[in-house]
Amino acid sequence: MKFKGTVTHLSQKGLGVVKNSENNLSYFVYGAWPGDIGEFEVTNKILNNKKFAYAKLTQLVQPSAHRQQPACPYVSLQETSCTGCPWMIADYTSQLEQKKNRFLYAMKRVGFEDQQFSIESILPSEQVYGYRNRCQVKTDGIALGFISENSHNIAPIQDCIVLNDSCRKLLKDILDQLPNPAWQGSIDLQKNRHFIEFDDDMQPNKLIVNQKRPFKQGNTLQNLHMRNWLQNKLAAHTTLGKVIELFCGSGNFTEIIAKSTCTSIIAYEYEEHAIQALQQKRLPKVTALFSNLFKSFIWKELQKAVMDADTLILDPPRCGLKTHHSFFTAFSSLKTIYYISCNPESFARDAWFFKQNGWIINEIQLIDLFPHTPHIEILAEFRKN
Template identity: 25%
Template sequence: MENFKKNDTFEAEVIDLTHEGQGVVKINRFPFFVDNALPGERIKMRVLKVGKSFGFGRVDEFLSQSEHRISGINLDYLRTGIADFGHLAYSEQLKFKQKQVSELLRKTAGKVEFPVLPVLAAEQTLAYRNKAQVPVQMVDGLLTTGFYRKNSHTLVPVEDFYIQDKALDAIILFIRDECRQMAVQAYDEKSRKGWLRHIVVRRAYHTGEVMVTLVVTNKKAPVPIKVLVNKLAAQFSNLKSVQLNINKGTGSFILGKEFVVLYGQDFISDTMLDKTFQISAPAFYQVNTAQAEKLYQTAYDFAQLLPTDVVIDAYSGIGTIGLGMADRVAKVYGMEVIASAVENAQHNAQLNHIENAHYEVGTAETIMPKWLAEGISPDLIFVDPPRKGLDESFIESATEANPRAIIYISCNPATFARDVVRFEAQGYQLEKVQPVDLFPQTHHVETVALFTRKK
């Protein structure tokens, strides 16, 4: 390591991007990661921080800029990670995401010549998110909504969230302004005083139905909360649900376990691939509905569904994947850890007059071996795990069940590449990978992959 010091400045060329969208600069072969810097640009870089094997820098001046740079973007979107690719032309974002998946497969799974298909692009690249989870803090004595600066709990005030449905922004600002007038105190992590922690808003893409969840420290509101609820209902005609969520914890998780309905019902309804779904507050539902429809359709196409197929839908959520194909197969079995999501899935099956779907509460790792012991023999297994990927014991159970194909939907290319190695060790080979862009303007990418038994 060179003897770099904070505030040293260097002229350098940006040679690459990290997976989080930071420019990579090398000074005497020592790498620095720099926000708001794109490959091909020459910059004057100031050293911010130096570690053992890499450092962080910032752009003091652009000596030349990339032809793919989007100018005029609010830099708060980069600083908070709301849109950490927002300064890069959309066509280049797609190329980078394809390259990211390919490189991780090459490095982790040794897939040198593996063909990762071009990313399925989004038609709507701004204002697409159907869900907002916005932290609240007192800033200079004023209740403020915004987003945390990357790797911190410092709130950056934001009014236009750029990638969120504009209706969500309007509801958040309305709640913020009403709370200011009522002198509601935001929760303070240091003193552990205050009441309001987060504002969570969902708006169904096809039906427009709205759910508001106020995450608070306790049930007893310090203000006449009914007044706020009545004003919300008068202002937003599609409001179907207002709930309190009680989170007394000190950790960084957003939702607590307990919900209290203040207005309407405890769900909203939407449609996806011509099926109707009820969505509860804690349930997982893809935040980009139009792209999720492409994602699921790709998964069905990969599976080549047959009317005789028995399908296991692991990590089934509210049933979107399993119920979307139930009328094309013989039987669907789904599992999910969130009990209210399983209730949603069971209810959604009834709503859509589906009688061949069965859902249970529990982890994929425990339910899968139980079903196999009961003699359930799947032809296809669909998995859509969280960012940490699949548990090794689940991969063993899934491959032991000997399905003709396993369809893996991943939101994290790194854990997906790791799981490719595990599947191959159990006799299942990776046939094809289709990235889908569910999160334009950000570094995130979803992939659909097909595994088949080795011949």
């Protein structure tokens, strides 16, 4: 079925939303931007709520005033195209506006009202190309690229303009190894592909197929801003007692906390290789411990160690805090929480939980780590009401 319509806004996942006046259904559309007028073709069955379905843009009748020609040749509406930077179709100012809208929608959806928090301007990325310091590509031994959201197959590439110079060189070194019989076939026979992770901390001879690299924030300059934000926040405290850090990784923020006036730090992480890397840094005042932070009764187990802490710093993965049970019973002496999040939905859920337990949002700073994507980083300070 085909229909004409105007894209009114973006979904939480960054897809265009267009309503079909003939059946009163709204459709999610890849490669569309608010203000686009076009012809669309339905591609999927109606979703469970019977209000939404998926469609594809078949003809752009009138482009949005914010639409631009993508700088990358691999961005297109073809099923074989790369979908790693879906917002490259729009100017950067418009991208930032939509990222803020995404955050606001997530907050209002859980129950927050505008007056319950304020947002400073989004901190834009100093580089909109050549910023990314890490990458994961997929290969079947013949082609190499990213998985296309349109087809779920490998979208072959020969370059990637959002990678920094070091990573682009590593990508070229990998491409030069194709075709590679050793990369054909897979333990996952259905997908028949391997993954290769690399970052600007490694040399070409250190590449290992199907092995994850230690996590690091993907935009070096923006990560410096994040670290500076936390450093300034901690410096504003005349006295800092015991600090608990959850999801510390290999110490990106632990290094900043260790420079503060706090008396001690207990840093918890659920990935063993990350906590081992942090332990090797031998930071002053830091006790780095492995813990399954997603375990149902984890906060009861940690209560004795964390109950006298006055500051909590957490930087969880996209899922946020999976368990709230006994959280504030364990953290009974907290005065301040610094929450660093990469997902508006899980942040909003956890922020609402904090609010229900007497905490207010003192400050929110949004930071754009990944231009041309729906991703937005959130830095938040909570204080006890």
